[in-house]
Amino acid sequence: MTDPTPALLPAPPYYAVVFTSVRTAGDNGYGETAERLLELAAEQPGFLGVDSARGADGLGITVSYWKNEESIAAWRDHAEHAPVRAHGHEHWYASFSLHVAKVERAYGFARPADA
Amino acid sequence: MTDPTPALLPAPPYYAVVFTSVRTAGDNGYGETAERLLELAAEQPGFLGVDSARGADGLGITVSYWKNEESIAAWRDHAEHAPVRAHGHEHWYASFSLHVAKVERAYGFARPADA
Numbered sequence: 275m276t277d278p279t280p281a282l283l284p285a286p287p288y289y290a291v292v293f294t295s296v297r298t299a300g301d302n303g304y305g306e307t308a309e310r311l312l313e314l315a316a317e318q319p320g321f322l323g324v325d326s327a328r329g330a331d332g333l334g335i336t337v338s339y340w341k342n343e344e345s346i347a348a349w350r351d352h353a354e355h356a357p358v359r360a361h362g363h364e365h366w367y368a369s370f371s372l373h374v375a376k377v378e379r380a381y382g383f384a385r386p387a388d389a
Numbered sequence: 390m391t392d393p394t395p396a397l398l399p400a401p402p403y404y405a406v407v408f409t410s411v412r413t414a415g416d417n418g419y420g421e422t423a424e425r426l427l428e429l430a431a432e433q434p435g436f437l438g439v440d441s442a443r444g445a446d447g448l449g450i451t452v453s454y455w456k457n458e459e460s461i462a463a464w465r466d467h468a469e470h471a472p473v474r475a476h477g478h479e480h481w482y483a484s485f486s487l488h489v490a491k492v493e494r495a496y497g498f499a500r501p502a503d504a
Contacts, residue, residue, distance in 0.1 A: 278448035280409040280486035290407060290490050292452055294395040294440045298500075325409045325486075327444040333393035335442045335450040337407055337488075363498060371395035371440075371497035373452075375405045375490035382486035383478060385413075 279384065281323030281339060286377045288322055289340045295370035296332050304366050307358060314354060320345020339377070346374060394499065396438030396454060401492045403437055404455045410485035411447050419481050422473060429469060435460020454492070461489060 297304070315321055320341035328334030340346045349355060363370075412419070430436055435456035443449030455461045464470060478485075 278411055278444075278446045279484050280411070280448070283486075286488075290405070290488055292405060292407065294452070296393055296395070325448065325450055327442040327448050327450045329393075329442040329444065331393045333395070333440065333442050335440055335452060337409070337450060337452075367498065367500070369394045369497070369499040371398075372495065373401075373405055373492050374494040375492040377488045377490040379489040380487065382484070383482065384484040385482070 280382060281325050282382075283323050283339055283380065286380050288377050289343060289346055290373075290375050290377050291338045291340065291346060292373040292375065293336045293338075293370065294372075295334050295336075295366075296368045297328075297334065298366055298368050302365050304362075311355060311358060314352070315349060318345065318349050318352070320348070343374075395497060396440050397497075398438050398454055398495065401495050403492050404458060404461055405488075405490045405492050406453045406455065406461060407488040407490065408451045408453075408485065409487075410449050410451075410481075411483045412443075412449070413481055413483050417480050419477075426470060426473060429467070430464060433460065433464050433467070435463070458489075 312324065312326075315324065315338060322339040322341060324336065324338040326334070326336040340349070350359075427439065427441075430439065430453060437454040437456060439451065439453040441449070441451040455464070465474075
């Protein structure tokens with residue numbers, strides 16, 4: 275595992291898709307599929323970056339960043355993604371929320387590696 | 390610890406503040422202060438809800454939701470919050486990013502408790 279850092283992104287405006295979820299018990303094929311989907315998402319036109327975290331209490335947040343609404347819609351309807359969304363709804367999540375939001379302002383900070 | 394669920398929110402539009410961070414080593418007073426700040430944020434005018442997760446790799450995401458830009462600015466400049474932001478920048482975070490985004494669409498799902 276490489277050292278994590280927040281996704282490096284261009285200057286706004288762009289879009290954030292905030293997916294917040296609580297997993298059901300058991301893996302049920304989740305881990306492998308999630309990894310595959312993340313790789314696939316990163317190949318899509320308009321994909322800018324992604325950050326993801328899941329805490330010990332089971333709540334996870336994945337924020338993916340996209341160039342515009344068109345690229346979000348295209349990924350939502352992607353032939354390999356769409357059926358997995360339905361499956362996840364049924365088998366993987368006790369609850370989730372999804373927010374599509376237009377990023378208006380952003381800033382960041384990274385400590386020099388030798389600090 | 391209660392069962393986690395994504396924050397319940399009103400219909401859009403409203404604002405999301407996405408704070409993504411990687412912690413430095415050691416607590417350095419972080420845990421206690423973070424808990425206090427979360428309680429304080431929840432008391433502010435325009436605060437709508439918050440979701441937070443930090444994974445085993447050290448990357449954490451906190452998404453707070455606010456009624457409008459004015460409520461975000463007021464919390465940023467709050468007398469108890471502002472000095473902690475500077476302290477956190479210096480002591481707690483190896484890197485972070487902050488995104489302010491206007492939520493345009495949202496939906497969610499919660500499985501019935503007995504399902």
